[in-house]
Amino acid sequence: MPPLAQVTPIKTARRTEIRRENERVILDAAERVFAEAGFGGATMQLIADMAGLPKANLHYYFPTKEALYRRVVQNIFEIWLDAASTFDGAEDPATGIGGYIDAKMEISRRHPHGSKVWAAEVMQGAPVIQDYLETTLKDWTDGRISVIQRWIDQGKMAPINPRHLLYMLWATTQHYADFGHQIETLNGAQPLSDRQWRDAKASVKTILLRGIGAL
Amino acid sequence: MPPLAQVTPIKTARRTEIRRENERVILDAAERVFAEAGFGGATMQLIADMAGLPKANLHYYFPTKEALYRRVVQNIFEIWLDAASTFDGAEDPATGIGGYIDAKMEISRRHPHGSKVWAAEVMQGAPVIQDYLETTLKDWTDGRISVIQRWIDQGKMAPINPRHLLYMLWATTQHYADFGHQIETLNGAQPLSDRQWRDAKASVKTILLRGIGAL
């Protein structure tokens, strides 16, 4: 009896798996190296070593260093967008903004490298993701400003400038990733413990939510 | 009659002036280039072009790229330390912390390049200024934590974690320099006006001071 014909087109399952896995390994290594050395300081050789692959293999999957970098940055932006959705569907600022802070702090903890790559990209004038800033980010920002303004109009929070509130949310949460090394140094060269992370989250939420009159 | 002997040792006034001026021009150009390209992406040739000097002349004043970079980072740290003194001598959190926010926002506005270089340096693990983090910054931080704790004990503000408050102060104020390009893009590709800067300062101060119960 011949093997059952696969209905789902698994066909070249092995090859697909190889490609998926190698791209993942390369992207992980690239994210680290780009974060630790910047785009200019990163070398394909270093990324290759960290990925455990020959350099020429990287160029097989990603034609150029810049193409690899673009993929890394895009991945981060998608993660960021996922967290951004936390904002939606909340009835009041305490849950909406509080949940957003939680989500972004969690990203800072789980994706510190990605956050640093994003920060460096923006600091250098966003040469690669300028269009995202002008379209997706701008739209998202405008939408969230409307939501906040509505909360203000409904008397659910103090009349602050929604735009600057958003900047403060981004700044405070991403700081724990981008300046994680500084925080760690000031913590006696120790990474923040679970307890300290909870404390950080609580501090940020308390100060900001009380600051906007939502507590 | 021979010229009056200069009591003040002006002696080689011209040469001193040349050196001072050239170092200034080079450091200004270096700060810009390091901020816009990162240490790895910056080239001595680019810095030389921006300074309007031949590349070999840079190496006359600064032996290596790293030596030049160190000087840039140290300059920024000194500016930062100046602003940090604003904290001292304040009787209550509203003036102490409010003044500190004002000072740091002013730095973000006047030295955006320097702030970015500092941020990139820390993000990459502070390879050059790690000792500063462990000594000067740690001491300053501990001192300020004491001051804040005293204010809390005196009932002048809410009982928050002073350390995380400091992180929030750094994050929110430096964000306006480090992510200035993003802010500018979201502002319709326009730099913040005087009015908008005042609004930013006021927003940050209002939210944070109310957030810590000092208003």
Next chain:
DNA sequence: TCGTTTCCTGACCGTATGGTCAAATCACAG
């Protein structure tokens, strides 16, 4: 004016880097 020190700079060098390529290997279908 003259000797000395500092400053300036075009030409040059060794190395590291991003990227290419052709040959070998492997997965897969028939």
Next chain:
DNA sequence: CTGTGATTTGACCATACGGTCAGGAAACGA
């Protein structure tokens, strides 16, 4: 097993970069 196309990789190349150096120009003291 065989043919085909995807994958792997060591060797290689052109370029760009940090840094050097020798020789000339300018500033300075006497």
